[in-house]
Amino acid sequence: MLIDTHTHLDTEQFDEDRESVIQRALEQGVERMINVGFNRETIQSTIQLIDTYDFIYGVIGWHPVDAVFMKEGDLEWIEELTRHPKVVALGEMGLDYHWDTSPKDVQQQVFREQIRLAKRLKLPIVIHNRDAHHDVVQILKEERASEIGGVMHCYSGSWETAKQCLDMNFYISFGGPITFKNAKQPKEVLQKVPMDRLLVETDCPYLAPHPNRGKRNETGFVKLVALAAAELRGVSFEEIVLQTGNNAKKLFGIN
Template identity: 60%
Template sequence: MLFDTHVHLNARQFKDDRDETIKRAFQAGVKYMVVVGFDHETIPIAIEIAEQYETIYAAVGWHPVDAIHYSKECLAWIEELSAHKKVVAIGEMGLDYHWDTSPKKVQQEVFREQIRLAKRLQMPIIIHNREATEDIITILQEEKAEEVGGIMHCYSDRVEYVPAFLKMNFYISLGGPVTFKNAKAPKEVAAAVPLDRLLIETDAPYLAPHPFRGKRNEPAHVQLVAEQIAHLRNMDYHELSKITTNNALSLFNIKQ
């Protein structure tokens, strides 16, 4: 029983075969998924998918790449949708200093506003971090994000930063890169994160694991992520699957 904690089934890449993709995931043992919406286009589709499937849930937030298009109306909309019974988190949110699409100060303010919203709603947050770790940590600390905690989604940074996030009540989620042969950092993180703070994901359609690297990812492939982490930790695959699933159910406050 697997839980893909971060998937974009609402992406255009799944437009023509979404139901078949979901069926393959269920057949591969993926019982739960959280579909993450991050802008005007993807948020409604995330909720629509969650409404159609009993064990699929949604997260709603505003992506830092699109921070330049954010407004107070967006925040009000996210707050309204957060009341939906299938919405279990706010995000993804955060900072992305790789793509030069939104000024850093704009990203930071949009990030802070969403953390404050999540704290008012008492909902966990999903963090997107690309080349912005120091600023991410500073903002999470200043905004006291540990009050709600959440997920460091598709963690790609050095293992040395992990304790700072654990201290702030965050789970570390790993995806396809942990299976890449030359990916030293994710493998170190996979071996080091306490089991009670570990999650798995695909981020599909992105970051497909080996041997599908470079192709469209899909939630069924989260099994390969779990297998690799179990191997790195020298533990039973089924035990790893059970622990990460229970971690996600607890974080998202999902009753089985």
């Protein structure tokens, strides 16, 4: 079962042909998709999406870039929405020190609050980390996130950082960048991550894999990511599909 563990099918880039994009993914063998709502608007559209399609599940939370826009009551609203049986995790949450939109202290506070909520709800978390490896790991440790675990989404850090995340009960997910010629570090880390902690994703419409780099990404392109992962690991495509699919089902509690 090929599972795209991180999609944004509700975004405006798919407004003209969303149904066709989803159909193409099914034709490529993608049997489950996990859509991520990360702010007020996309949380709502993610819920609409998972209500429409049996095979799409939802993750909801607050992105660090949008942390400054979180208002009083938003966490309670998210908690209420987690009662939906197809909401399988909280996120994407974390830190982003690349885009200068939310102050670091605000990002860190929103991150901590969401970890605490996830622990109370006993849900895994989906981590966004851009140029903030040390602080992300430190906060995960301080908040004892290992009690719930989760996934390091679109992993771009070092093997040393990955080992710390693995020790905290996290899976490591890879997307389109492992198909890029110059992406040496993600390829090296993918080769070292234990097979039972490996996930694949697209993060569509962003980060399209080769040979579609620079174009709109689609969830069906997760097949290209899985093919690249199989080649890098020296195993069959079928083994990667089976293992990453089982890993995703275990992490997100998908039947």
